[in-house]
Amino acid sequence: DVKVTQSSRYLVKRTGEKVFLECVQDMDHENMFWYRQDPGLGLRLIYFSYDVKMKEKGDIPEGYSVSREKKERFSLILESASTNQTSMYLCASRGGSEGQETQYFGPGTRLLVL
Amino acid sequence: AQSVAQPEDQVNVAEGNPLTVKCTYSVSGNPYLFWYVQYPNRGLQFLLKYITGDNLVKGSYGFEAEFNKSQTSFHLKKPSALVSDSALYFCAVRENYGGATNKLIFGTGTLLAVQP
Numbered sequence: 444d445v446k447v448t449q450s451s452r453y454l455v456k457r458t459g460e461k462v463f464l465e466c467v468q469d470m471d472h473e474n475m476f477w478y479r480q481d482p483g484l485g486l487r488l489i490y491f492s493y494d495v496k497m498k499e500k501g502d503i504p505e506g507y508s509v510s511r512e513k514k515e516r517f518s519l520i521l522e523s524a525s526t527n528q529t530s531m532y533l534c535a536s537r538g539g540s541e542g543q544e545t546q547y548f549g550p551g552t553r554l555l556v557l
Numbered sequence: 558a559q560s561v562a563q564p565e566d567q568v569n570v571a572e573g574n575p576l577t578v579k580c581t582y583s584v585s586g587n588p589y590l591f592w593y594v595q596y597p598n599r600g601l602q603f604l605l606k607y608i609t610g611d612n613l614v615k616g617s618y619g620f621e622a623e624f625n626k627s628q629t630s631f632h633l634k635k636p637s638a639l640v641s642d643s644a645l646y647f648c649a650v651r652e653n654y655g656g657a658t659n660k661l662i663f664g665t666g667t668l669l670a671v672q673p
Contacts (some may be wrong), residue, residue: 447600475661484568485647485665486601524610529661533600544651546661548600555615 446470447549455555462521464552466534473539474500475517477501477509477547482532492517493539524556559584559649563664571672572637578633578667580648589651590631591661592622596644603645607631618642638671645669 450465468475478490478501488501491507498509506528510518517536521528534549570576574624582588588606591648593601605616612624622633633646 447594453596486663488660491660529627545591545603547603548593550600551598553598554666 446476447534447536449532449546449552451552452550453553455557456521456524457557458525459492460463460521460524460556461534462524462554462556464519464532464534464554466517466536466545466549467515468517468536469515470516470536470538470547472547473514474537474539475511476535477507477517477519478533478535479503480533480551485532487500489519524554528554529556530554540542542547559650559652559662561648561664562582563646563648563667565667566665566672567668569670569672572640573637576638576642576669576671578595578646578648578669580631580664582618582631582632582648583629584650584653586653586664588622588624588629588631588653590622591645591649592616592620592633593649594618594644595647595666601647604633605627628631638669640671640673643669643671652660 447468474493477489478486487503492498492511508520532552535546537546591606592604594600605614607614607624613614615621645666647666649661652659
């Protein structure tokens, strides 16, 4: 079974702090994704990566950056946390071959910025 | 624009009754369609997908979905609801811009509440 893990289930940070959210997958997947989930808005894509050191902006990249130094790990960085970044953050991964269309999700990190 | 719509924010059904959660989509070319379920404070779990083939797709936990090309719909169904099916359900469609980096577009989710 595919396993996607996220470093924290719950985080509380203060405004202006730099925040790191870590995601690790164990299926050698090429593609990894970061979403945020807010009530009534569904899932919105922040960034994704299709290979090591490669990244592309999603729909809402402002205020975020990412890092992918190793294939299995994809980090989301909030350079200076703000209260409007309080949200549920979900990481996902997917293989890169035809027939590997399914995205698999981690358990999520609920971030509260005070 | 490519999109997916879940017209109902919430669906209420009595235990033992059949359930339907609706999804419609707009995408160029052949659609790749997915259903996910999310239990409280958890990540999304994959339920089923339609890529090609039989229009009726069977998935996990007794769920199935029917692909209807003429109505551009992919409704999720279950013959007999359980209280434990209560959760948030997301429909998603894969973008078709070509290449291996096509992303998923998610609906806003439908909360399913099954009453005992």
